[in-house]
Amino acid sequence: MxxxxxxxxxxxxxxxxxxxxxxxxxxxxxxxxxxxxxxxxxxxxxxxxxxxxxxxxxxxxxxxxxxxxxxxxxxxxxxxxxxxxxxxxxxxxxxxxxxxxxxxxxxxxxxxxxxxxxxxxxxxxxxxxxxxxxxxxxxxxxxxxxxxxxxxxxxxxxxxxxxxxxxxxxxxxxxxxxxxxxxxxxxxxxxxxxxxxxxxxxxxxxxxxxxxxxxxxxxxxxxxxxxxxxxxxxxxxxxxxxxxxxMDYVDNLVKRHISNADFYDKNLNDIDKVRLIPRSSEALSASWLYTLHVEERDQFMKYMSENNVATSKVHERNDKHDCFADSACDLPGVDSFCSTQISIPVGWWVTDEQRQYIVDLIKRY
Ligand SMILES: Cc1ncc(COP(=O)(O)O)c(C=O)c1O
Known part of the structure; x- marks a missing residue:
């Protein structure tokens, strides 16, 4: 696979x-x-x-x-x-x-x-x-x-x-x-x-x-x-x-990102080991990423990778770079978010079978 x-x-x-x-x-x-x-x-x-x-x-x-x-x-x-x-x-x-x-x-x-x-x-x-x-x-x-x-x-x-x-x-x-x-x-x-x-x-x-x-x-x-x-x-x-x-494709591409994200929202919401990002009724995310929180992230990433699903933190906090050192300050929200956030595949290329496979995999984790 x-x-x-x-x-x-x-x-x-x-x-x-x-x-x-x-x-x-x-x-x-x-x-x-x-x-x-x-x-x-x-x-x-x-x-x-x-x-x-x-x-x-x-x-x-x-x-x-x-x-x-x-x-x-x-x-x-x-x-x-x-x-x-x-x-x-x-x-x-x-x-x-x-x-x-x-x-x-x-x-x-x-x-x-x-x-x-x-x-x-x-x-x-x-x-x-x-x-x-x-x-x-x-x-x-x-x-x-x-x-x-x-x-x-x-x-x-x-x-x-x-x-x-x-x-x-x-x-x-x-x-x-x-x-x-x-x-x-x-x-x-x-x-x-x-x-x-x-x-x-x-x-x-x-x-x-x-x-x-x-x-x-x-x-x-x-x-x-x-x-x-x-x-x-x-x-x-x-x-x-x-x-x-x-632009002939964008509506369908975005729709598919959103559909995959909705599927994860519905099917991953009562799993102990992952915590989903709460949604606001005032906003619709085009879900370029589907980010969730996992406590033992390295272990989760290894498990997903061994089962052929890519995951990534996508972005590292910028304030750790020397070029931004002058701006250093306490940021407890950043500390917390960064310690557990991880993204799973959600884009237009993820098929119905693949998103079900990903959900089943996470349920077995
Ligand atoms: C959040 C964010 N802002 C800005 C950019 C910069 O965009 P570009 O690569 O087109 O310069 C990126 C690029 O990936 C991004 O992820």
């Missing part, structure tokens, strides 16, 4: 023809396919301010810039995430201030956020770990009362919903990753969704050196004055054409 993987790349064969057509079209940079993809995504998210980029990390970096984060500022964030969430804060010259997380869900805790706010706080990062939406309204209310911007890291949460609306509509900035193993991929890519039209307009300038690509140009070279420096963060037409094709 082959091991049931924790992640799988979704690349439909139907992408081959449009991909080859764009590849040999003579235009492979940021062009008509990027524009078309942004149109498709705007409909999907019901948000007109979608900016495509070359990675989720670039989207985070750009949102910090738009939020006005610079040298000497503080950004409140969670260590329970991919390092990509937090590296851009250091790159912006700001200080990371860790807030604690809920020991069961792994999500950043609004009370802890509020207790960490100072007059230097410029932004708050919340990560929808595994796809489970954070308590967005509480965090945004706190942020608004201190005039602080919020950034949602939705890298795990493509298709997740909060209070009946897709993630991508609730905060100043929301980012997604389209890296290889996310719900959908463009090989590499990222999205930034902005609340305000002005931020989206500025993001489109900053993603390409600060140059306005829409003004008529006399020459191939840019003769326009560049008002503020930008980056090379734009998406290209090759990635965009893959992204457009993925």
């Amino acid at each position: 082959e091991t049931i993987p924790l992640f799988k790349v979704h690349m439909p064969e139907s992408v081959a023809d449009p991909l080859l057509e764009t590849l040999f079209s003579g235009f492979i940079g940021q062009g008509p396919k990027v524009e078309e993809y942004e149109g498709v995504l705007s409909k999907y998210f019901n948000n007109n301010n979608v900016v495509t980029l070359n990675s989720g990390t670039a989207a985070l970096q750009l949102s910090l810039r738009l939020a006005g984060v610079g040298h000497g500022d503080e950004v409140i964030s969670t260590p329970m995430t991919c390092t990509a969430t937090n590296m851009p804060i250091l790159a912006a010259g700001a200080k990371i201030v860790w807030a604690d997380i809920d020991k069961d869900t792994g999500l950043i805790c609004p009370h802890s956020i509020e207790s960490k706010i100072t007059n230097k706080t410029k932004a708050i990062n919340m990560v929808h770990f595994g796809g489970i939406p954070c308590d967005i309204d509480s965090i945004n209310q706190i942020a608004a009362s201190y005039n602080i911007k919020t950034i949602e890291d939705g890298a795990h949460a493509f298709g997740s919903e909060y209070k009946g609306k897709k993630i991508g509509n609730h905060s100043d900035f929301v980012i997604f990753s389209l890296q290889a193993i996310k719900h959908i991929t463009t090989i590499d890519g990222g999205l930034l969704l902005c609340k305000s039209d002005e931020d989206a307009k500025r993001a489109k300038l900053l993603r390409w050196y600060g140059i306005d690509r829409d003004t008529p140009r006399k020459d191939f070279r840019c003769e326009e004055n560049i008002v503020e420096y930008g980056y090379k963060f734009h998406m290209n037409d090759i990635c965009a054409v893959i992204g457009i094709e993925q």
Whole structure:
């Protein structure tokens, strides 16, 4: 029996023809396919301010810039995430201030956020770990009362919903990753969704050196004055054409993640040795991960591996890295969550038979 993987790349064969057509079209940079993809995504998210980029990390970096984060500022964030969430804060010259997380869900805790706010706080990062939406309204209310911007890291949460609306509509900035193993991929890519039209307009300038690509140009070279420096963060037409094709599949992919997660919720909930993450009635997780808690985790991982099921902690707490040492503080929720959390296969590739096999295996553990 082959091991049931924790992640799988979704690349439909139907992408081959449009991909080859764009590849040999003579235009492979940021062009008509990027524009078309942004149109498709705007409909999907019901948000007109979608900016495509070359990675989720670039989207985070750009949102910090738009939020006005610079040298000497503080950004409140969670260590329970991919390092990509937090590296851009250091790159912006700001200080990371860790807030604690809920020991069961792994999500950043609004009370802890509020207790960490100072007059230097410029932004708050919340990560929808595994796809489970954070308590967005509480965090945004706190942020608004201190005039602080919020950034949602939705890298795990493509298709997740909060209070009946897709993630991508609730905060100043929301980012997604389209890296290889996310719900959908463009090989590499990222999205930034902005609340305000002005931020989206500025993001489109900053993603390409600060140059306005829409003004008529006399020459191939840019003769326009560049008002503020930008980056090379734009998406290209090759990635965009893959992204457009993925959108024909995304609803079914997300549905299957959710169906598998529901199956585990129903069938694993009364087993002594595992503890499930409690669900909120206000949020729907697109379940990029299915994370549960097990006390003797190493032993559980060995057991699952010997029975051909991949498991992983997926992310290590970021605050243990030397590069984040300046932010060290006590985080009992992180200590607790990190000591028992483990993810099992939940994605679109997990069949009915495989999810039943996984449940039976865990029941026998
Ligand atoms: C939580 C989180 N944020 C941000 C990122 C960064 O995305 P990308 O790899 O597209 O830069 C990732 C990537 O895996 C992630 O898991």
